[in-house]
Amino acid sequence: MTLKVEQFLKSKLLDTPFLVVDLDVIAEKYLTLHKLLPKARIYYAVKANPEPEILRLLVKLGANFDAASIGEIEQCLAVSARPEQISYGSTLKKARDIARAYQLGVKLYSFDSWGELEKLSVHAPGSRVCCRLLIETQSAEWTLARKFGCAWDMAFDLLLHSRTLGLEPYGVAFHVGSQQTDPTQWNEPIHQVALLFSKLAAQGIDLQVMNLGGGFPAQYQSPIPSEEVYAEAIQTAISHHFGDNPPQVMLEPGRFLVADAGTIQSEVVSIAKKSYTDDQRWVFLDVGKFNGLMETLDECIKYRIRTPYDGSAVGSVVLAGPTCDSADILYERAGYKLPLSLQIGDRIDILSTGAYTHTYSSVGFNGIPPLKVYCI
């Protein structure tokens, strides 16, 4: 947590729960990434946190944008991003959304199937298209495998076919999974991409870009390698597989840029034991799966938590959210311990919650309003 955030939290008692985002941290992360991989074009994954103030900052810094929907494209344009800065990166697009994006000036699209390619040829003629490759990776805390991408030989056929359809075969995309803690996971996919580049070159198709997706991690409970280690691993893999003729690289960081910039402040609603023999306390917060902490699903993302009593004696807890839904349990098996002196009404801080939190908030499940956000 930065000093700026600490001062904000001290300055006045705002109604919990809320998310506070330090824009300076986002700028710093962006500039770090830009410095480490200066030739790469950075496309911010808007879905991680689409707050207008964040998008505006990134426009100012010269970022590009990876949009998951026509809604996100409009959000980017609303803060004066130019259409050339936007990639319509979702492989799931309705025909009318493609038509609308094309009309708005977006000319770069991802796809991973015959059906999507046909829609693009009709509604976005002449556009640049990137095929998403289905890859198998490990070590991602929030895996993205299976749902997106297609097999290597199908990707080859699709890219070849795209030219026939009047589109510009532009590149290959993949994603090693979100919160990827192993920097070597980019190596094998880059190898696959290089093979695809070379096989297509033999057919007269010169692909331009390799989209390495997102995956750079945030600082949750477990230690993560530094940005330098990731940049180094990626550079090495590119040199190894592409030699002297590397492609233009696209990056789609989301979590990496915004997660560590955010802190959720929450109030302890209740503390209970279920029986006299229970050795665990249940600690119920006013934030849960359905108003910000969806990524605790299956206890995937393990946030760091600060309390007013850190350093004092702790005991095991089950941490749960405020709704009447039993799915709204945050951590039960992850081994969380909290101070024994924690009391109902205390405030706690949940760190690195700037990404994939408030946008998952339900509109009002259990009559509980969505998580509020303050950008400072």
Added chain:
Amino acid sequence: MTLKVEQFLKSKLLDTPFLVVDLDVIAEKYLTLHKLLPKARIYYAVKANPEPEILRLLVKLGANFDAASIGEIEQCLAVSARPEQISYGSTLKKARDIARAYQLGVKLYSFDSWGELEKLSVHAPGSRVCCRLLIETQSAEWTLARKFGCAWDMAFDLLLHSRTLGLEPYGVAFHVGSQQTDPTQWNEPIHQVALLFSKLAAQGIDLQVMNLGGGFPAQYQSPIPSEEVYAEAIQTAISHHFGDNPPQVMLEPGRFLVADAGTIQSEVVSIAKKSYTDDQRWVFLDVGKFNGLMETLDECIKYRIRTPYDGSAVGSVVLAGPTCDSADILYERAGYKLPLSLQIGDRIDILSTGAYTHTYSSVGFNGIPPLKVYCI
């Protein structure tokens, strides 16, 4: 699907996805339940679907309301429910929300721990309180065990103590789990409640109500017993355990009243195979976990699906939602099959989706707006 809904869907092509709710079905379900268990007081679980038109209808029919939060209490009052009709049924309540509810005239509260009881004694003095019992049940498709309730001996102590704290020990609540497909699951908890009534009577405390919670099912894929079977099983259990002196019964149906009244219409965004050897199609809809179908989590709730080609040859599918999140897969292991002739752009209907759907919608994850609702 009722004729009224079919006509609504035919009358004009509204932008998908949306939920249409037939209010007549809700009225019919309410009257059926009222007829089968005429002495029971029905508290609608507002969280299942808090649309004002639904609440207004239920006020007109004489229902009471089970509110999960101060927000839901305000929603009920906004449609002219009287405070005496409202039970603040969540066992997780902030002190200031209790104070606000009390000020608004709500005098019936649930609790399950010492901490909650103390808050109630301070902020809702003299109110009627029901203790929620932790019970173990089976056969619920959406289990509610573990998170709520306390053990029997603790419930006894808490109810005894509530009188000392100036509250009115009023009753005992339990919940057999949502979408409970086995009507005999109420029997043992009713037995436990009867024992609690009798042990507290020996201490001079005459509890008034037994709150049987919700659990009555909706018509998803698997067959379910009729309402009559549930009513019969419950009546029998009450007679058996309470004899000639049955308590006032409270019911908290949510899903049962509204689920079957709703239909979600969705468009097929994409159909794809991931590789040439794939024997399954992926069918991507414009509705998914984060804009209405959260209860497909772990493939718990299996909705019935209608397509324009029902009756023709089918093939296995993985059904997935529209977001870039791999958690947004609806059914992969549940064995769904859809017509081979299904095409991109087709509309399909997802049945019995009137409960626990649009309120779970995210505010805008992936730039996708929340599910629209039409009550007819």
